[in-house]
Amino acid sequence: MPPPSWASSVRRSARTPGWRDLPLRRLLGERLDGVPVALGHDVRTGGLAEGRIGAGRGADRFLFVALGTGIAGAIGIDGTVEAGAHGFAGEIGHVVVRPGGAPCPCGQRGCLERFASAAAVSAAWARASGNPEADGADCARAVAAGDARAAAVWQEAVDALADGLVTALTLLDPGVLVVGGGLAEAGETLFAPLRTALEQRVTFQKLPPLVPAALGDTAGCLGAGLLAWDLLETDITVRSEVTT
Numbered sequence: 660m661p662p663p664s665w666a667s668s669v670r671r672s673a674r675t676p677g678w679r680d681l682p683l684r685r686l687l688g689e690r691l692d693g694v695p696v697a698l699g700h701d702v703r704t705g706g707l708a709e710g711r712i713g714a715g716r717g718a719d720r721f722l723f724v725a726l727g728t729g730i731a732g733a734i735g736i737d738g739t740v741e742a743g744a745h746g747f748a749g750e751i752g753h754v755v756v757r758p759g760g761a762p763c764p765c766g767q768r769g770c771l772e773r774f775a776s777a778a779a780v781s782a783a784w785a786r787a788s789g790n791p792e793a794d795g796a797d798c799a800r801a802v803a804a805g806d807a808r809a810a811a812v813w814q815e816a817v818d819a820l821a822d823g824l825v826t827a828l829t830l831l832d833p834g835v836l837v838v839g840g841g842l843a844e845a846g847e848t849l850f851a852p853l854r855t856a857l858e859q860r861v862t863f864q865k866l867p868p869l870v871p872a873a874l875g876d877t878a879g880c881l882g883a884g885l886l887a888w889d890l891l892e893t894d895i896t897v898r899s900e901v902t903t
């Protein structure tokens with residue numbers, strides 16, 4: 660059997676309607692005449708790379724959180740990423756931080772990603788600035804330039820993010836907290852107020868170093884390479900699984 664951080668199938672994907680419980684790994688293996696295939700969730704695969712060769716390198720326990728169109732995370736333990744019993748571990752974007760708040764496509768209300776994803780900040784800044792084309796990067800630039808409206812939008816996202824991250828710190832006690840994705844490209848415009856917001860919230864929890872992701876857009880590809888690399892060591896086992 661593959662390690663638990665590897666996926667075997669696509670359970671559900673909003674981007675690919677009809678791909679439900681699709682045994683993609685087995686199908687690809689069969690189509691490739693038994694060549695071993697590794698399959699991973701994009702953010703958790705990126706988190707694997709950040710943990711082994713990126714910003715979390717050397718930490719035996721880390722949490723990677725990507726702030727993109729949505730928000731997802733990867734729980735790193737001893738060089739692997741914890742997938743959970745059903746493949747959903749790390750979905751910090753759907754931790755409810757504002758009960759009864761904005762509805763989320765996942766079916767809940769008030770999920771973190773409705774407030775602190777790059778898409779959420781883009782939408783909030785487009786509304787506040789009156790420019791439908793404005794996005795999260797524009798908001799970050801306006802914050803750095805001292806725009807009070809942008810600062811209010813930004814702080815709302817930072818506060819929601821800190822609330823979600825403190826929940827994660829309380830449960831996981833990571834050694835390093837790695838934050839990446841489009842919104843993290845704002846650098847200290849994000850990290851400085853986020854550190855402050857986290858410091859204001861923690862009581863008994865140990866606040867780990869908060870660091871930006873190091874691998875950027877290549878993290879997912881590098882992580883996929885690492886999954887394949889790992890597969891070489893279990894080649895024989897996986898071959899027999901794929902062909903039976």
Ligand SMILES: [Zn+2]
Pocket residue numbers: 752753763764765766767770
């Ligand atoms: Zn949700």
